[in-house]
Amino acid sequence: MTADDSFGRPDDDDYPAYAMGRAAEMLGTTQGFLRAIGEARLITPLRSAGGHRRYSRYRLRIAARARELVDQGAPIEAACRIIILEDQLEEARSINAEHRHTAESATPTAAA
Incomplete structure (x- = not known):
């Protein structure tokens, strides 16, 4: 199975639609920059069947x-x-909001 086979349609945010050169062009940066953030483990590009880096919109x-x-x-x-x-931080905020919502839902309201 290639990287392209493991995801849905090209309009999927996680679909690895862009080769490294095109991705760098779209960002107005260099391929070296994309390699550097990959080495820093910020993003991990998928690989095509031929071993080329592929990037999703995400x-x-x-x-x-x-x-x-x-x-x-x-x-x-x-x-x-x-x-x-x-x-x-965003993940923690989301979890906190979910817990607040759950706690508020579980709290019985007083009868008037």
């Missing part, structure tokens, strides 16, 4: 955020760490 959004931080002066490693922490 991964490109993450790469675009990294480029934004690097353009603002952050080293690549710091930009990657910031994005990972932002993602963890």
